[in-house]
Amino acid sequence: MxxxxxxxxxxxxxxxxxxxxxxxxxxxxxxxxxxxxxxxxxxxxxxxxxxxxxxxxxxxxxxxxxxxxxxxxxxxxxxxxxxxxxxxxxxxxxxxxxxxxxxxxxxxxxxxxxxxxxxxxxxxxxxxxxxxxxAPAVKRDASEEQDLVVIDDREVIALVPEERTGRSYLKYAAIFILGLGLAGTAAYTVYNNQIETQTVLVEKAVQKKIQAKIQEATFFIKTPMAPVTLSVKSDKEEVKEVKMPYHVVAGAFRDEKNAEQIYKKLVKEGYNARRLEINKHGLYPVLYGSFATYAEAQKVKNEVRESENPDAWLLVESL
Structure with a gap:
């Protein structure tokens, strides 16, 4: 075979x-x-x-x-x-x-x-x-590279503004109108600032009266409301089950006593060890621990192999 x-x-x-x-x-x-x-x-x-x-x-x-x-x-x-x-x-x-x-x-x-x-x-x-x-590398032809270089030898043309002698009074009229517009804008800004200042003062006065009314009303309350008790649900009650499908296996034993002995030894050494039920092959598996991610399990497996158990291996199964 x-x-x-x-x-x-x-x-x-x-x-x-x-x-x-x-x-x-x-x-x-x-x-x-x-x-x-x-x-x-x-x-x-x-x-x-x-x-x-x-x-x-x-x-x-x-x-x-x-x-x-x-x-x-x-x-x-x-x-x-x-x-x-x-x-x-x-x-x-x-x-x-x-x-x-x-x-x-x-x-x-x-x-x-x-x-x-x-x-x-x-x-x-x-x-x-x-x-x-x-993926083949992109190649350029020599002619394409030369086309990318653009040389402009044309003569620079200087633009000379044309001098005008007539209708110069229009220029001064435009300047005068622009000055009036700027003055009006400045006056409008000052006016708005004054309105805003007065509004703030009025709002402050109203707030003082409201605070006085609130303090006055407070002194006349004879039967205060009963305190309200809020029950906050503890976060521990909402713990979600985390699946741990990655397991580092220390070994599988035919004799249950040997499996129990190895399990106690791993617990004593500080591992989150587990003992699984007898499998279909009649063996009792013992785990160094179970992990939620492949990277965590792989790290522990490598450490265990280097330090104490070169036969440790990784099991991927939802238990």
């Missing part, structure tokens, strides 16, 4: 696909890219990496194969083990291995496994139908 096809199918839907006894293929979303040197544009995609330390069987690949092939779970496990054995033999003989549509492996001089992801497949479903393309 060739399990490469089933690994490829799972990479579309999951961020971690483990091949028991061999390692795990991990995916991480990479934003769209523009390569300036080649004028090329690349859509968002899932970047595939490989971790040789994650070898425990999480049941994902085996269950998928069992359903697709309509066979038993135990037979699917045997088929995976047989395929892994063939892969290891090929690596020992050829020092190289190709997993179709996923990537290639090479053993270096120190027998370390080097993985190179395949560029032919984009496992990000949100980028379906998008492909890379090259």
């Amino acid at each position: 060739n399990i490469e096809h089933y690994i490829s199918q799972l990479l579309y839907r999951y961020q971690c696909v483990t091949v028991p006894g061999f390692g795990a293929f991990l995916t991480e979303i990479q934003s769209a890219q523009w390569v300036e040197s080649a004028n090329s544009f690349y859509p968002p995609k899932k970047l595939i990496s490989f971790n040789t330390n994650i070898k425990n069987n999480d049941g994902l690949l085996a269950n998928h194969i069992a359903r697709a092939e309509k066979t038993s779970y135990e037979y699917a496990i045997s088929a995976i083990q047989y395929q892994v054995l063939n892969w290891k033999k090929e690596l020992e003989q050829n020092r190289a291995l190709m997993v179709k549509n996923v990537g290639s492996f090479v053993l270096n001089a120190t027998d370390n496994l080097i993985f190179t992801p395949s560029e032919q497949k984009n496992y990000l479903t949100a980028s379906f139908g998008l492909s890379s393309f090259i």
Whole structure:
């Protein structure tokens, strides 16, 4: 049985696909890219990496194969083990291995496994139908650049106003009329300022009388109104449930006692740890915590891998 096809199918839907006894293929979303040197544009995609330390069987690949092939779970496990054995033999003989549509492996001089992801497949479903393309640079002809330079050698023509000798009295009449208009405008402005000043004084006097009436009325109130009590609804009563679909998994255990022991250890270390109910594979998952965003979960996962648990992985599911 060739399990490469089933690994490829799972990479579309999951961020971690483990091949028991061999390692795990991990995916991480990479934003769209523009390569300036080649004028090329690349859509968002899932970047595939490989971790040789994650070898425990999480049941994902085996269950998928069992359903697709309509066979038993135990037979699917045997088929995976047989395929892994063939892969290891090929690596020992050829020092190289190709997993179709996923990537290639090479053993270096120190027998370390080097993985190179395949560029032919984009496992990000949100980028379906998008492909890379090259935008050629805009080139200008030499003749077009010369047309942009405009040289004007024409002689400058000086305009000399024509001198008029007649009807000069019209000029003085216009000046006189303009002076009358400015004087009238100034007088109108002064008049408006006086009206505004008087209006302000009247308004101040009216406000003083109103304040006196208010104070007088206040002294004659014998039975004041009862105080009004306002009930303010606490913000805590309107707390909305926040969905946390991203979970950092510490491990899944066949024995419930082991799961409980790891859970208590994580709580003691300060994590918001959780224990999930037994899953369909008969395992008890233990979480470092659950998060509302992918970025928060990814940050905690990376910190945990570097400090204490290189096998920690990310689960995306609404629990």
